[in-house]
Amino acid sequence: MNARAITRVGYPLAGLVIILVAWTLACWLGRLPTVVLPTPDKVLYSFIKYFPMLMEEGWVTLKETLYGFGLALILGVPMAVAIANSRTLNLMFYPLLVALQSVPKVALAPIILVWLGPGLESKLAIAWLVAFFPIIVDTAAGLRSTPKELLELANSLNASRWQILTKVQFPAALPFVMTGAKVAITLAVIGAVIGEFVGSSEGLGFLLLTATSQLDTPLAFAALFALSLIGLLVYLLVEGVELLIAPWLPPAPERH
Amino acid sequence: MAFGTIKNVRKVFGVSELGSRANEPVVALDDASFTFEKGELVALLGPSGCGKTTLLRIVAGLIAKTSGSVNIGGREVDSPVGDYGFVFQAPSLMPWRSVIDNVLFPMEILKRNDNAARARAVELLELVGLGSFHRARPHQLSGGMQQRVSLCRALIHKPNLLLMDEPFGALDELTRLEMNDLLLRVRKETGASVLFVTHSISEAVYLADKVIVFSRRPARVSQRIDVVLPSPRTQAVRFTPAFTQAERAASEALGVVPHVEAEAS
Numbered sequence: 288m289n290a291r292a293i294t295r296v297g298y299p300l301a302g303l304v305i306i307l308v309a310w311t312l313a314c315w316l317g318r319l320p321t322v323v324l325p326t327p328d329k330v331l332y333s334f335i336k337y338f339p340m341l342m343e344e345g346w347v348t349l350k351e352t353l354y355g356f357g358l359a360l361i362l363g364v365p366m367a368v369a370i371a372n373s374r375t376l377n378l379m380f381y382p383l384l385v386a387l388q389s390v391p392k393v394a395l396a397p398i399i400l401v402w403l404g405p406g407l408e409s410k411l412a413i414a415w416l417v418a419f420f421p422i423i424v425d426t427a428a429g430l431r432s433t434p435k436e437l438l439e440l441a442n443s444l445n446a447s448r449w450q451i452l453t454k455v456q457f458p459a460a461l462p463f464v465m466t467g468a469k470v471a472i473t474l475a476v477i478g479a480v481i482g483e484f485v486g487s488s489e490g491l492g493f494l495l496l497t498a499t500s501q502l503d504t505p506l507a508f509a510a511l512f513a514l515s516l517i518g519l520l521v522y523l524l525v526e527g528v529e530l531l532i533a534p535w536l537p538p539a540p541e542r543h
Numbered sequence: 544m545a546f547g548t549i550k551n552v553r554k555v556f557g558v559s560e561l562g563s564r565a566n567e568p569v570v571a572l573d574d575a576s577f578t579f580e581k582g583e584l585v586a587l588l589g590p591s592g593c594g595k596t597t598l599l600r601i602v603a604g605l606i607a608k609t610s611g612s613v614n615i616g617g618r619e620v621d622s623p624v625g626d627y628g629f630v631f632q633a634p635s636l637m638p639w640r641s642v643i644d645n646v647l648f649p650m651e652i653l654k655r656n657d658n659a660a661r662a663r664a665v666e667l668l669e670l671v672g673l674g675s676f677h678r679a680r681p682h683q684l685s686g687g688m689q690q691r692v693s694l695c696r697a698l699i700h701k702p703n704l705l706l707m708d709e710p711f712g713a714l715d716e717l718t719r720l721e722m723n724d725l726l727l728r729v730r731k732e733t734g735a736s737v738l739f740v741t742h743s744i745s746e747a748v749y750l751a752d753k754v755i756v757f758s759r760r761p762a763r764v765s766q767r768i769d770v771v772l773p774s775p776r777t778q779a780v781r782f783t784p785a786f787t788q789a790e791r792a793a794s795e796a797l798g799v800v801p802h803v804e805a806e807a808s
Contacts, residue, residue: 436635443603444652444700445625454651458639535639535680 325505333505334512340494341513347490349517351407351479355414356472356521363419364464367426368452388420392478396485410482410490417478418471422464429463430456465529472521480514491517544617545578546736547602547704552576552611554597571597573763575611577755581703584730584737586747588793589757595740597762599706602738603627615704625653628697628735630710634689636681636696643668643677646695653700660699667695670732671725687718691725698733705730705737711746720778723749727776744797748789749781756796766796 307327313319314326321329334341370377396413403409433456441451483492491510498506554572561569572594579585587595600606602613604623613620628649636645646664650656668674671691681689690710697705707726711719723746730737741747747754751770758765770789772780780786794800 434635436631436633437637439600439603439605439631440629440635440648441652442605443623443625443627443629443706444649445623446652450652454648455637458637461639533639535682 322502322504325508329505330508330512333503334509337506337509341491341509344489344491344494344510345513345517347407348476348479348483348492348514349521351410351414351482351490352472352475352517352521354407354411355416355478356418356468356475358411358415359418359422359471359475360468362415363422363467364426367423367430368457370423371427371430371456372448372452384420384423392417393481393485396481400482400486405486405488410479410487413482414475414478417481418475421470421474422467425463425467425470426460429460432463433459461533465525465533468525468529469522472525473518476514476518476521546581546583546616547579548612548614549578549598549602550576550612550614552598552601552613553609554594554601554606555609571762572601575755575757575762575764577753577764577767579736579738579753581616581736582730582734583752584739584750586751586754587738587740587757588744588747588754588797589742589762590759590797591742593757593759594762595757596708599708599738599740602704603629603706626700626702626704628700628702628705630690630693630697630705630707632709632712634681634686634693636689636692638681640681641677642673642679642681642684642692645681645692646699648696649700655700664695664699667698668692670729671695687714687722690714690722694726694729698729698735701733702735705735707737707739709740709742712741712743719746724778726750731775744790744793744799745781748786748793749776754789754793756793758798766792768792768796 310324311326311328314324325333366380370381392413395416396409399412399416400409403412437455437459438451441455446454479490480492480495483490484496487493491514495507495510495514498504498510552572552575554570556569556571558566558568575594575598577585587598589595597606601608602615602620604620607621615624618624637648640648643661643664646667647656647660650660650664665674665677668677671694673688673691673695676684676688681692684692693710697707711722714722726737727750739747739750741750748770754768754770755764756766756768757763768789772783772785772789791800795802
């Protein structure tokens with residue numbers, strides 16, 4: 288193993304080991320009962336034992352997340368284009384968007400549940416609601432920060448507005464869109480779980496609630512673990528898509 | 544009639560054009576007049592903020608003039624005409640396009656992106672010494688190489704006028720000299736007229752057939768200097784008396800050195 292691989296894999300692994308040891312020690316030294324804080328091995332045991340169920344419930348949460356995120360993308364990007372290109376629309380709707388963003392989504396969840404019922408639709412709606420904002424804000428910011436020279440170049444060639452949008456503005460905004468998408472998709476997971484908390488009969492959020500109400504803390508931790516795996520998975524998914532459609536982006540550290 | 548006629552062009556930026564912090568209009572350009580012939584290279588020389596860049600954008604039809612007239616090739620310009628080439632101070636390439644696709648961008652906009660255009664792009668890249676970099680991405684190239692790509696992009700649609708806004712200002716001295724020679728070579732091959740904004744006296748004199756000197760605000764044309772140097776120009780020309788004389792004339796017009804009447808020689 289070369290030095291680079293050690294840094295990339297070895298260090299995070301070492302960090303994980305330190306946390307696990309500290310966790311175990313805390314359980315032993317504090318004589319914490321399992322129902323308060325299970326040791327890592329009990330969580331792992333629970334994770335393996337209930338693996339099929341975790342997969343099943345996780346699949347539900349994953350679906351809610353992806354649908355909500357997808358809808359946020361499909362609606363958010365065209366709206367950002369409209370807002371970035373029209374001063375009137377910007378003035379009309381941007382303050383509303385910011386106001387909407389400051390409303391805690393948890394507070395909206397019960398209302399949405401009343402509207403859409405306890406099925407997939409309400410979770411999707413809440414996931415959409417939290418994912419929507421970063422996408423629209425980042426995309427609009429990206430569209431507005433097109434380098435002035437590129438716009439001048441296009442204008443000096445008498446480019447149409449559509450040409451400017453598709454050939455200059457949008458590709459230039461793509462890194463912003465992807466940044467928004469990365470934030471949005473992890474938020475979408477949270478949105479889906481909020482929806483499940485408020486009312487549902489499936490999903491990891493539901494499993495988490497059930498497990499804690501039955502004092503099965505190891506299972507609750509296993510569900511949490513599964514949730515973070517989903518979060519990681521969807522994040523990597525977006526990053527993979529980014530590499531696919533925008534391989535020209537400079538490596539991440541240079542970008543900010 | 545001359546190919547290009549710039550006559551009494553004046554530009555006042557109104558408060559609304561300047562943004563929220565401005566509270567009075569700014570005279571960016573006050574009475575600029577000069578003419579140039581087809582194939583001539585005209586250097587617009589002046590201190591920073593003297594409105595030469597503004598004039599370039601007016602000629603491109605990108606911003607409206609307050610008064611005066613701009614006539615290029617028998618056509619009055621008040622909006623973009625679509626067949627000028629533009630080179631900016633920064634290369635301003637599109638990072639998402641390969642080198643050759645960057646060069647072909649104007650042809651896409653003009654809907655003339657055919658095989659002939661591609662062949663010409665290859666030829667131009669060859670001409671500027673980037674023959675083997677078609678597939679490269681802009682960020683893989685050095686600043687000088689990127690500016691060469693930018694030059695090819697400006698020439699791909701065979702413009703009859705090339706507008707250059709301090710194109711080599713951000714490059715190091717040696718690269719700059721190299722780019723100057725490249726521009727002279729490219730110009731000879733394409734026959735385009737060039738308006739070249741710069742604040743380097745020696746660059747202006749080395750490149751131009753005619754140097755238009757601008758004064759500081761209110762920006763107006765203070766002098767027109769015809770540069771007559773042996774052709775073809777090579778770097779050795781810099782050490783000839785004719786070159787020094789032209790440099791001196793430009794320096795005097797800028798007020799950098801005091802004007803000397805009828806210098807004894």
